[in-house]
Amino acid sequence: MNLNLSDEQRALQETAADFLAAHTNARKEADADAELWSRIVELGWAAVQVPEELDGLGLGPVELALLMEEMGRRLARTPFLANVVLAQTALLQAGTAEAQQRALAALAYGERTATLILGPGLDAEPAALTVKARRDVEGWVLAGDAPQVLDDGLLTHAYVAARIEEAPGVALFELAVDAAGLSRTPLEVWDLTRPQARWRFDEVRLTADARVDDPDRVLAGLARTRVLAALQVAAEQVGGAVQCLQLAVDYTKERVQFGKAVATFQAVKHRAAEMMVRMETARSTVRGVAARIVAVGVDDPELAAEVGAARILATEAYRYCAQEAIQLHGGVGFTWEYDPQMHFKRAQWASQWFGATSAWRETLAAHLLDAA
Amino acid sequence: MNEQEFRQQVADWMAAHLTGRFACLKHRGGPGDEEAYPSLRKEWEQELAAGGWVGLGWPKAHGGRDLPLALQLAFHEEYVRAGGPGRIGHIGETLLAPTLIALGTPELQRRFLPGIREGREYWAQGYSEPGAGSDLAAITTRCWQDEDGRWRLQGQKVWTSLAHESEWIFVVARSTPGSVGREGLSFLLVPLAQPGIEIHPIRQMTGEAEFNSVFFDGAVTEAGCIVGKPGEGWKVAMALLGFERGVSTLGQQMHFIHELQLVIDVARANGAGRDPAIRQRIADAWAGLQGLRYNGLRMLEEDTGSTKLRPEALIYKYAWSNWHRELGQLAMDVLGVAGDVRSDDDTVRRLQQVFFFSRADTIYAGTSEIQLNIIAERGLGMPRG
Numbered sequence: 001m002n003l004n005l006s007d008e009q010r011a012l013q014e015t016a017a018d019f020l021a022a023h024t025n026a027r028k029e030a031d032a033d034a035e036l037w038s039r040i041v042e043l044g045w046a047a048v049q050v051p052e053e054l055d056g057l058g059l060g061p062v063e064l065a066l067l068m069e070e071m072g073r074r075l076a077r078t079p080f081l082a083n084v085v086l087a088q089t090a091l092l093q094a095g096t097a098e099a100q101q102r103a104l105a106a107l108a109y110g111e112r113t114a115t116l117i118l119g120p121g122l123d124a125e126p127a128a129l130t131v132k133a134r135r136d137v138e139g140w141v142l143a144g145d146a147p148q149v150l151d152d153g154l155l156t157h158a159y160v161a162a163r164i165e166e167a168p169g170v171a172l173f174e175l176a177v178d179a180a181g182l183s184r185t186p187l188e189v190w191d192l193t194r195p196q197a198r199w200r201f202d203e204v205r206l207t208a209d210a211r212v213d214d215p216d217r218v219l220a221g222l223a224r225t226r227v228l229a230a231l232q233v234a235a236e237q238v239g240g241a242v243q244c245l246q247l248a249v250d251y252t253k254e255r256v257q258f259g260k261a262v263a264t265f266q267a268v269k270h271r272a273a274e275m276m277v278r279m280e281t282a283r284s285t286v287r288g289v290a291a292r293i294v295a296v297g298v299d300d301p302e303l304a305a306e307v308g309a310a311r312i313l314a315t316e317a318y319r320y321c322a323q324e325a326i327q328l329h330g331g332v333g334f335t336w337e338y339d340p341q342m343h344f345k346r347a348q349w350a351s352q353w354f355g356a357t358s359a360w361r362e363t364l365a366a367h368l369l370d371a372a
Numbered sequence: 373m374n375e376q377e378f379r380q381q382v383a384d385w386m387a388a389h390l391t392g393r394f395a396c397l398k399h400r401g402g403p404g405d406e407e408a409y410p411s412l413r414k415e416w417e418q419e420l421a422a423g424g425w426v427g428l429g430w431p432k433a434h435g436g437r438d439l440p441l442a443l444q445l446a447f448h449e450e451y452v453r454a455g456g457p458g459r460i461g462h463i464g465e466t467l468l469a470p471t472l473i474a475l476g477t478p479e480l481q482r483r484f485l486p487g488i489r490e491g492r493e494y495w496a497q498g499y500s501e502p503g504a505g506s507d508l509a510a511i512t513t514r515c516w517q518d519e520d521g522r523w524r525l526q527g528q529k530v531w532t533s534l535a536h537e538s539e540w541i542f543v544v545a546r547s548t549p550g551s552v553g554r555e556g557l558s559f560l561l562v563p564l565a566q567p568g569i570e571i572h573p574i575r576q577m578t579g580e581a582e583f584n585s586v587f588f589d590g591a592v593t594e595a596g597c598i599v600g601k602p603g604e605g606w607k608v609a610m611a612l613l614g615f616e617r618g619v620s621t622l623g624q625q626m627h628f629i630h631e632l633q634l635v636i637d638v639a640r641a642n643g644a645g646r647d648p649a650i651r652q653r654i655a656d657a658w659a660g661l662q663g664l665r666y667n668g669l670r671m672l673e674e675d676t677g678s679t680k681l682r683p684e685a686l687i688y689k690y691a692w693s694n695w696h697r698e699l700g701q702l703a704m705d706v707l708g709v710a711g712d713v714r715s716d717d718d719t720v721r722r723l724q725q726v727f728f729f730s731r732a733d734t735i736y737a738g739t740s741e742i743q744l745n746i747i748a749e750r751g752l753g754m755p756r757g
Binding site: 003004245249252253260261263264265266268269270272273274276277280281282284285287288289305306308309310312313358360361362363364365368369370 | 636639640645648651652654655656658659660662663664665666667669670687690691741743744745747748749751752753754755756757
């Protein structure tokens with residue numbers, strides 16, 4: 001297993017870093033988002049993991065993680081997470097070949113932009129799903145509330161995992177956001193770079209072909225989607241931690257107190273060094289696990305444990321780096337004007353979605369302690 | 373040969389040789405356990421040497437095998453996986469030898485490398501002094517040349533691992549009278565068995581004595597037993613420390629895997645594994661170990677045969693030493709009151725050693741505080757105070 005990046009991967013990372021440094025929208029009004037997203041689609045980033053036979057780039061989790069890391073650094077507000085990391089992955093892992101044919105290229109090249117709806121915080125457990133599906137003569141009827149959906153207003157479609165009422169089971173449905181009976185209410189969230197909305201399904205009627213899952217794969221496929229997405233969010237968390245460290249180091253080198261740059265003081269240095277240790281360890285792990293997925297495949301029985309480790313390290317690293325970035329900025333770190341507050345909010349968001357660290361730790365503990 | 377074949381070769385060799393009279397050495401003799409079977413471990417070093425497993429990264433011209441880093445790491449991993457004992461020759465093999473190869477004269481290389489490679493001569497490291505710990509440049513041990521050119525030494529070194537088991541010591545001493553700091557130091561190679569040297573063991577918190585004080589009172593070594601020129605001792609000493617963070621430390625992760633597995637085994641057996649807080653900590657330990665492992669893999673350079681490490685290497689010592697210290701605490705918390713009692717049980721003894729000895733991990737080879745300074749200054753470019 002090779003953790004070194006290839007020349008192509010390095011070029012992708014550099015392109016992404018340069019582009020996002022010049023086009024970041026975290027502090028702009030939401031009407032700037034559509035333009036950034038269409039530029040990202042033009043750059044082909046949304047096609048990265050789509051197989052070549054479906055006109056995608058046929059790359060994998062390593063390239064996706066490099067992009068997520070760069071987007072995490074700049075807190076880019078785009079549907080990339082919802083559309084690529086979630087919706088595309090769900091189709092790839094749980095969808096029928098026909099649904100993949102129909103939708104993946106559209107999701108890759110901007111004709112469609114979708115989100116994925118599972119349980120709260122993108123919990124894939126069947127018992128956590130809050131939308132129910134009922135058969136009727138023409139197809140399906142969806143009912144229920146999804147209280148917090150990743151929805152930045154640029155969506156055209158959604159993939160909704162719902163519990164089937166009459167028979168035990170789960171199905172994945174595709175619908176357009178203008179479906180009759182669907183209402184979306186934007187939520188006032190703390191992390192303005194990760195918009196959410198409340199979705200209400202009031203007897204939303206769908207045709208039979210709106211069900212896009214392969215029933216044999218849907219449960220395992222959705223669970224795996226969540227695990228694979230958790231790794232990508234870990235990459236995004238690493239990117240945020242990288243930026244927090246950079247901001248803190250740059251600021252403390254400039255800020256003068258007692259006649260010296262505060263970066264000369266050991267108390268300051270040691271905090272920054274601790275940030276670097278945690279960030280680099282999380283980064284190594286995210287890259288390593290992504291490389292492992294390429295080498296071993298997604299059927300790896302250790303997949304959830306490996307991702308769990310990456311996720312725990314990235315969550316703790318980002319929270320620590322965001323918190324210390326505020327501290328090392330002193331008073332201005334507490335202001336709206338400086339960036340650390342944005343990372344502090346994103347870090348908190350990221351710590352709760354896709355499974356909190358306490359839940360990942362319990363998953364690992366069961367794996368390590370309870371096996372026969 | 374590909375890596376898998378190489379690993380198999382190591383595993384087969386270990387299975388065939390770490391048996392019989394050597395069987396009692398399995399998993400013994402690491403840090404915290406250096407007093408275990410020292411003479412048998414020297415014989416084991418000779419067994420390894422005969423098998424061609426010493427000097428894997430050395431150039432072929434010096435009797436090494438010039439293997440790429442990835443295979444050196446594979447050897448260390450398979451060695452530990454097989455329960456290979458702590459390497460009593462590691463100071464010579466992994467610290468002095470690369471330094472001699474890089475900076476020593478052909479005469480020094482011819483004279484000392486064969487003894488290291490064949491497991492005949494063992495080395496101790498004479499750096500720290502009572503007044504020169506983190507501030508290594510505060511060395512006061514003096515050295516001077518007699519009229520016949522022989523070097524003489526006066527002073528005291530401390531925390532010298534394995535001095536009582538070694539034939540030689542390399543010493544950084546002040547050769548320019550009145551010099552201060554990094555100037556005026558020389559790097560000498562000194563035989564330990566002589567009237568001018570006394571070795572006193574230091575009893576550590578475990579009750580054992582792996583370290584020593586070494587007193588030099590007019591001790592002697594030959595004129596040619598110097599690496600670099602007089603006055604270049606700091607440069608040589610730092611080059612040697614660069615090798616300390618080399619590939620051999622990556623192999624220790626296999627020890628950590630073994631130790632964490634022991635903790636898990638105890639937790640499953642005694643019921644501690646049902647305590648939700650212990651479960652969370654065991655999971656954290658495993659996640660942290662993955663972090664160390666992937667840090668290590670990322671550190672390996674693509675080009676082969678090099679002992680150079682990537683900048684990520686800066687964080688490595690700080691990360692593993694703190695992880696290991698946490699593991700020791702977790703191990704004792706899993707053992708519960710049974711941890712109070714000294715035990716001959718292999719598992720309990722090992723976990724108790726981890727708990728106590730890991731207190732040294734964050735102090736030797738650069739304290740955590742020094743490591744953080746290095747990370748901030750070299751890794752992040754923050755200015756020196």
